[in-house]
Amino acid sequence: MDQPLAPRKKSAHLVCGSRWALVGAVACAYFGYQAYGTIAEGSDPWSHNWWNVLTWAVWAVLSVFLISETRCRRERILFGILFLQFAIGVAFSAWASAPSPLARDALWASLVLWGMAGLLCLAALVSNGSNGKSHAAASV
Numbered sequence: 001m002d003q004p005l006a007p008r009k010k011s012a013h014l015v016c017g018s019r020w021a022l023v024g025a026v027a028c029a030y031f032g033y034q035a036y037g038t039i040a041e042g043s044d045p046w047s048h049n050w051w052n053v054l055t056w057a058v059w060a061v062l063s064v065f066l067i068s069e070t071r072c073r074r075e076r077i078l079f080g081i082l083f084l085q086f087a088i089g090v091a092f093s094a095w096a097s098a099p100s101p102l103a104r105d106a107l108w109a110s111l112v113l114w115g116m117a118g119l120l121c122l123a124a125l126v127s128n129g130s131n132g133k134s135h136a137a138a139s140v
Contacts (some may be wrong), residue, residue, distance in 0.1 A: 013072045021125035024078075028118030035111040045107040046089075048096040056089035074127070078120040085113040 015021045038045050046052075063083040067076055092098055092106050 013075065014066065014070050015075050015078065015121065016072055016124045016127050021121045024121035025118050025125065028114045028121060032111055032114035032118060035107055035114060039104070039107055039111065045103050046092040046098075048093060052093045053090060056086050056093055060086035060090055074120060074124055078117055078124065081113055081117045081120065085110060085117065088113070 015024060060083055063079045063086055067079040067083065070076060070079070088106050088110055092103055098106075
């Protein structure tokens with residue numbers, strides 16, 4: 001009972017070569033499509049209620065946690081891009097008086113970030129890691 005706990009070993013890859021890469025790619029495609037639809041409609045790009053702000057903030061915190069839990073450069077870039085996306089969402093959902101052109105530009109940036117994250121997810125889907133080893137061997 002009084003044995004010290006061994007330090008937890010971080011996984012080398014959370015997304016690379018797993019089904020989470022496919023889930024991420026589909027999710028990024030969906031949210032990119034939603035952003036494009038909002039741009040095409042010309043409607044108010046950001047909804048300004050506190051539930052949306054809280055949701056964006058929770059996802060931002062989760063992405064920071066995921067950055068710290070991986071050692072793979074590709075995944076750190078992916079979670080960094082997602083963090084930027086979620087930070088934009090927090091800022092513009094909370095900022096109800098944001099100038100309309102700036103809010104529209106933020107939505108375009110959001111669309112680009114969703115696209116970049118989706119492409120990284122697809123790259124992670126076909127990859128087992130940047131060192132060429134198999135996924136199982138990289139996590140040992």
